[in-house]
Amino acid sequence: MSFQYLKPNKSTKFKDRHTTKVDECVSPYEEGMQGDVGLVGLPFSKTSISASLASEAPAAIRKALGSYSTYSGERDKDYQNVSILDFGDVPVHPTDTSETLERLKTSVKEMIDTEACERYIMLGGDHGVSFPSISAFQEKFGRIGVIQWDAHHDLRNIDDGGRTNGTPFRSLIEAGVLKGEDLFQVGIRDFSNAKAYADYATNHGVHAYTMADIDDHGIHFITDQVIQILENKVDCIYLSVDMDAVDQAFAPGCPAIGPGGLTARELLSSVAKAAKNPLVKGMDIVEVDPSKDFRDITSRLAAHVMFRFMYN
Amino acid sequence: MSFQYLKPNKSTKFKDRHTTKVDECVSPYEEGMQGDVGLVGLPFSKTSISASLASEAPAAIRKALGSYSTYSGERDKDYQNVSILDFGDVPVHPTDTSETLERLKTSVKEMIDTEACERYIMLGGDHGVSFPSISAFQEKFGRIGVIQWDAHHDLRNIDDGGRTNGTPFRSLIEAGVLKGEDLFQVGIRDFSNAKAYADYATNHGVHAYTMADIDDHGIHFITDQVIQILENKVDCIYLSVDMDAVDQAFAPGCPAIGPGGLTARELLSSVAKAAKNPLVKGMDIVEVDPSKDFRDITSRLAAHVMFRFMYN
Amino acid sequence: MSFQYLKPNKSTKFKDRHTTKVDECVSPYEEGMQGDVGLVGLPFSKTSISASLASEAPAAIRKALGSYSTYSGERDKDYQNVSILDFGDVPVHPTDTSETLERLKTSVKEMIDTEACERYIMLGGDHGVSFPSISAFQEKFGRIGVIQWDAHHDLRNIDDGGRTNGTPFRSLIEAGVLKGEDLFQVGIRDFSNAKAYADYATNHGVHAYTMADIDDHGIHFITDQVIQILENKVDCIYLSVDMDAVDQAFAPGCPAIGPGGLTARELLSSVAKAAKNPLVKGMDIVEVDPSKDFRDITSRLAAHVMFRFMYN
Amino acid sequence: MSFQYLKPNKSTKFKDRHTTKVDECVSPYEEGMQGDVGLVGLPFSKTSISASLASEAPAAIRKALGSYSTYSGERDKDYQNVSILDFGDVPVHPTDTSETLERLKTSVKEMIDTEACERYIMLGGDHGVSFPSISAFQEKFGRIGVIQWDAHHDLRNIDDGGRTNGTPFRSLIEAGVLKGEDLFQVGIRDFSNAKAYADYATNHGVHAYTMADIDDHGIHFITDQVIQILENKVDCIYLSVDMDAVDQAFAPGCPAIGPGGLTARELLSSVAKAAKNPLVKGMDIVEVDPSKDFRDITSRLAAHVMFRFMYN
Amino acid sequence: MSFQYLKPNKSTKFKDRHTTKVDECVSPYEEGMQGDVGLVGLPFSKTSISASLASEAPAAIRKALGSYSTYSGERDKDYQNVSILDFGDVPVHPTDTSETLERLKTSVKEMIDTEACERYIMLGGDHGVSFPSISAFQEKFGRIGVIQWDAHHDLRNIDDGGRTNGTPFRSLIEAGVLKGEDLFQVGIRDFSNAKAYADYATNHGVHAYTMADIDDHGIHFITDQVIQILENKVDCIYLSVDMDAVDQAFAPGCPAIGPGGLTARELLSSVAKAAKNPLVKGMDIVEVDPSKDFRDITSRLAAHVMFRFMYN
Amino acid sequence: MSFQYLKPNKSTKFKDRHTTKVDECVSPYEEGMQGDVGLVGLPFSKTSISASLASEAPAAIRKALGSYSTYSGERDKDYQNVSILDFGDVPVHPTDTSETLERLKTSVKEMIDTEACERYIMLGGDHGVSFPSISAFQEKFGRIGVIQWDAHHDLRNIDDGGRTNGTPFRSLIEAGVLKGEDLFQVGIRDFSNAKAYADYATNHGVHAYTMADIDDHGIHFITDQVIQILENKVDCIYLSVDMDAVDQAFAPGCPAIGPGGLTARELLSSVAKAAKNPLVKGMDIVEVDPSKDFRDITSRLAAHVMFRFMYN
Ligand SMILES: [Ca+2]
Ligand SMILES: [Ca+2]
Ligand SMILES: [Ca+2]
Ligand SMILES: [Ca+2]
Ligand SMILES: [Ca+2]
Numbered sequence A, B, C, D, E, F: 001m002s003f004q005y006l007k008p009n010k011s012t013k014f015k016d017r018h019t020t021k022v023d024e025c026v027s028p029y030e031e032g033m034q035g036d037v038g039l040v041g042l043p044f045s046k047t048s049i050s051a052s053l054a055s056e057a058p059a060a061i062r063k064a065l066g067s068y069s070t071y072s073g074e075r076d077k078d079y080q081n082v083s084i085l086d087f088g089d090v091p092v093h094p095t096d097t098s099e100t101l102e103r104l105k106t107s108v109k110e111m112i113d114t115e116a117c118e119r120y121i122m123l124g125g126d127h128g129v130s131f132p133s134i135s136a137f138q139e140k141f142g143r144i145g146v147i148q149w150d151a152h153h154d155l156r157n158i159d160d161g162g163r164t165n166g167t168p169f170r171s172l173i174e175a176g177v178l179k180g181e182d183l184f185q186v187g188i189r190d191f192s193n194a195k196a197y198a199d200y201a202t203n204h205g206v207h208a209y210t211m212a213d214i215d216d217h218g219i220h221f222i223t224d225q226v227i228q229i230l231e232n233k234v235d236c237i238y239l240s241v242d243m244d245a246v247d248q249a250f251a252p253g254c255p256a257i258g259p260g261g262l263t264a265r266e267l268l269s270s271v272a273k274a275a276k277n278p279l280v281k282g283m284d285i286v287e288v289d290p291s292k293d294f295r296d297i298t299s300r301l302a303a304h305v306m307f308r309f310m311y312n
């Protein structure tokens, strides 16, 4: 084409020739492609207990990728060759919830069955999406261990409202998809849970680390311990990052915010340490509601969580 | 591809089979294409007198197109076949202003030289972009008449700061591109201009209609009058819509807001009436600063201004 | 109790002895009570096409009642004796949509079956709640006429997503609850609907008044005409007020905002005129999303819509 | 001084040599100066019924003056020679209310006793400041007539809370400062007042024009009528502009907002018409709370109210 | 009643049968009731030096209680049996400050004289409410020690403005209610105080710990030290938590925000440690202005401060 | 003058006789004055890569000075005698970039040539202003060492866009103004830079400390080390504080925000430590965009950075 400056359908964002922005490494998946990390959006939050627009997070987090580059100075390594294949968003049915859950599981399964990538990232949505997502991983990879960064146990009963965003891990345990002893919860916060569910955790062997544990032992020690236990017994490790594990000052855009949580630096180094383990195959990031955020601070943090997962 | 639900690189926004959203009629221009309306972004606001991020408007207005459909019930006509060719945004040089102005003019000229469309829409940017844009139209089409909806004359002297967003029409007159008598200004507001520039208007034959004129005669009467005069003497009519012609309640996202301006309904019907004339070849929409807006109200109004221009 | 100032469980808001705030006329319904207006919240917006927290509107609108008094100076009449019985909110199932729709209809029916009041107000929620609500009224009162203030027809097909907030009136017509000819739509806006649905309206005898009709004839003339036609053929009239009929400057808190709509004064006088008719038994107010609002402007307008309905 | 560009203590805001901004016509008053309009801030809102930061309005409105120029194109007249003498703000006592009221009255009186100007503008604060301000004017000028643009009567009893912002006109009537028949209220709104106070108005001869009156007769007719009655019986006319007379869409920054009020254009033309009368000596503008505003829209409207008062 | 779903006057918020939200443990006080913690609102901020709507904090903090549960996983203890008796808010006189201060003291005294609870929480309001509140506690319990978390000394002179929110502790010392040596200030910040008041503190034996002290010794060490000194000499300990002790990132909703303060985790663990001492009888939380906050972050932190005080 | 309370042209802000606010120590520079710290605004951000209103920061930061006092309790020292001479803002040309850069350098040079002060503070603007500013210092003082707190290297090539805010330090090195080995960068963040520029740093001897370095060694250790190296080889040290070195939770108002940065306390103590060295002659604070901030949190932090620099 003969235009001097115009590039229809191309970005005109300023481009420094030496800088690769992370979003430049993202390609829409096409049949037969091979890449390093698969990415899929699970934009569903209609079954959140409190009204939530976490369904808008996949778009916000993808957009945040464009604000950061692929280079880690700390390791002096440029990850520009880590290719990200974007499988798009699962279309949500406007009115039929179980149809949507089925679509989520089917789509995650189809994605990992392509064997296009080593690892996959699922962007929620609320925490309810972990139920279909982890189910798909377990079907594919066998015995699954889960590290869940979260202020909450998410082990509520199903009777009081069906498969809400408070129930995914109970649903997984009761469906036999996940053993209680293979679930590790990091960042559990006081006055944010019920005794019945802490007891449920204990009774089913779930390992829960509270903020007091983190204050006492440090996030590094705890993360190391979790990985050490898990790597000896499971076939695959899945990371599930509920952003409300982080203090409301660092992640103001989650529906269920509160004080006393992790700092951004604690979360990032913990995810980075866990993601080093080769058994780790997938990660979801959930409970980011862009409509409640300020300057996309929470989506930007989510993007950095992705970097610590992808770039090791 | 074998996915049931996933469509990598495709939108999963809810789609009603009978509704065509305006953004569905937009295609990136490719060589040789023919369409009805050409669209180009002129995202430049670095020479605004007051700090402005009007450079972000092309993206915001394009996005607003996706919130509305192509059907006019008032005329019972669906404009889904009006094709919009998007020529993209002109890349702005980060530091070199005159280079940018050159790129703007060149790109608008190249776009209309394709003769791909009957009409063109230029999305600013601040009002400074009308100088290169109108210059390009004049080169192409000959004697040009301009209807400018604006609270301000934009006839400032060049000495006090160069080609700012307060100068485009003076620059055009002094460059011989536009005759004063071919410029019609609608919505000029009290306490928003200087006497020297009102005098300049008078002395150069510029026709200025104030809000008092509109209160007295009605926007319909005035618009009819303007068109009637213009159609007999020019080769081409260009509409220049500075959104600050509208009252701050209806367009809170302009840099220079104030009370006492047009209502949204007044602006829309005035543009619709003008756009009916076949001499009208181009329109720019300027001075929308999305960073100052609330819920994209001003960008949504700008999108409707586009509809009144395109759908006649 | 012996406290001088403390009143546990009582408001300490400033009280002028001569002013009755509207919320003081609201009592929770108890069996056997009789009142003038019944009020119920239908806080459901999970099946909105675009993500919506309109579910938070009943609380926001009820709260806005406390900002206004019962006295109309225009008629020099104090409506402090108009008692409002509040039947509470229908509890929404977190995950089961059809269960929720059933609950909504059952609850509205139970409320009007108490025959506790002459008239009832239903606070949505999105426009989807009109389907169960109008169904309940039709079962109770017989042939029902509906005046719908709305920018949109809400006559979408059900196949593309089930009973969303775009479908209520089609659902009602197809379920035989409402005849097309008994439905009057006021404020239909250009570029906000699809031709297929305008055609559906025409083919089913639905009367649609566009903004151009209102510009041409005035809202008073149109409202009078609607009422005149309806009162001769139906047993009961139901008002359905989608707040997005109003221009985005006056109702910024609706999900589907746009320019060119009714002013607040047009909506209020139109509802007041309609509500004068004794056949009017119910009104819903829908599509107010407090999370998108500024200073509860849209909820305050909704409260005034209630006043025009209740105080005649 | 030898700096090329720096001007310590001087603004570096862009200056067009032909434009006079209104704030350039403002000088701090010094003994012996003569000017056209005196300006004083009465930044007091601690006795507002609802929590209010209207105390911040004088600063916000003064700042808004800098966004507009002295030239009226509608009359082709530049008011750059209308000098504004700024007497500063009355210092408010942090804890002693009656001391503050005394300071307000004393300071307004001292200001007008300088006889430095023909007319004065008092910037509130809440409407409570009109009590000391009008008292000072009455002492100086004799029998005083007041035109009050307001959604509310402000005739509450004093017993329920002392001299709040709901009481100024009752306080004035009962103190014998103002006769009821000399008070004209424009814009009184339904559901925003109590019958007892409407009755009080009637019983004391206060003239109240409701929004229905304005819809029926037009703001021009009503303003003319008010002025005609007043000019024949009083020594001096005082304008009191409570910005909440304006609809919440045009003045979102008032504490007691609501729908159905005046448009900005209605208020501005009404004030302009009234201010033409030579008996008009003073005007206050009250109930602008900048902390509740959006983009200073309400302060900008207040600035334009000043222009219509000053420039005649 | 025969409704299936409706519960007039009852919340329909989602309820998990195993979770007790803290607000479920709150009952309005009625004569003769016994409980664990008494709660009263002191919604007064009219004498703040800078304009403040801290008067709205009691409502915001009470509402935040509903977002959290009674269970501490760190101690594996459910505090659902800790009953909170709510004595309501003290009604503030709209215009008479000394009347209000009298009401505050009287009401706190009346509340503790009921001997209904072991401990009491007073929700400000600005810090000025600590003067009447601590006075009431001293009258009841004898020699009183105060731990004040605050960026500021609050020991200003009374002459420059009366009993503002900068004076409570000086007022208490000079009224003989509190000995200087019994006052411990934690979190005093640089560039936020005057030397005269630091000197006043020193001269009256007040113990002030700066942020540098906390950086050097840790918040745990300092809290332990304070408690150790106090428990040997006073009859009762009162905690006074000015939320501006916390860094502006964690408590953006205080009027006097700044950087370099405590983290949320530092404040919470310090309050928890202090509250363990049985001499602690009361706590106030002050200087939360919800109108300045983002997503009620500061009110949520205040709620957690309450949990650390109540649940030991 | 005879007014009792009014003070035309004087602030009526509450004044405590014992408190000196920092802004009270600021005087506009007049020829011949001597002071301690010179202050100048460099309000230029038109060449930022992403759209930026950092040009509004000098006003916002100066205003924040008025919120804090001159007294440090940590050192028990009142700095009220540290006089700040304000040289005003350099007027920016509306359209001519190189003219503006020339003005910035000339003005900084003229300011330091007055030898009115020991130290100078330059308030940006974006980071591009460091190029003219440091050039001026180098001309005056000789070999210059720079400590740059920043998430980014700012060593981009000039070809891709001219002298943007991503290039100042490369421009300085290539212009021979600054040796690479004399540049120390603190707070460099992962995924925020390109390998090419990290390599450029290494190849030119620039010392870069990443967030991992700070996590490992602590900010105190690193700051000490930097100062120790610098003081032995340069004639003058210049501090350049890009506020985006700080985590987005503590400095939300920077254009290029992200998680994982310094805390406010880390930045403040690091600047304080560096500023103790007598070779330090100047500091700039850049990349604060008040239009993106919340409650001026970032400007307030910038003010505290000034205090740590001025008060030693
Ligand atoms: Ca979760
Ligand atoms: Ca969670
Ligand atoms: Ca213009
Ligand atoms: Ca303009
Ligand atoms: Ca609708």
Ligand SMILES: [Ca+2]
Pocket (backbone or CB within 6 Å): C150, C151, C152, C242, C244, C245, C256, C287
């Ligand atoms: Ca609608």
Ligand SMILES: [Ca+2]
Pocket (backbone or CB within 6 Å): D127, D150, D152, D154, D165, D242, D287
């Ligand atoms: Ca009033």
Ligand SMILES: [Ca+2]
Pocket (backbone or CB within 6 Å): D150, D151, D152, D242, D244, D245, D256, D287
């Ligand atoms: Ca009023």
Ligand SMILES: [Ca+2]
Pocket (backbone or CB within 6 Å): E127, E150, E152, E154, E165, E242, E287
């Ligand atoms: Ca305090």
Ligand SMILES: [Ca+2]
Pocket (backbone or CB within 6 Å): E150, E151, E152, E242, E244, E245, E256, E287
């Ligand atoms: Ca404090």
Ligand SMILES: [Ca+2]
Pocket (backbone or CB within 6 Å): F127, F150, F152, F154, F165, F242, F287
């Ligand atoms: Ca930088």
Ligand SMILES: [Ca+2]
Pocket (backbone or CB within 6 Å): F150, F151, F152, F242, F244, F245, F256, F287
């Ligand atoms: Ca930077």
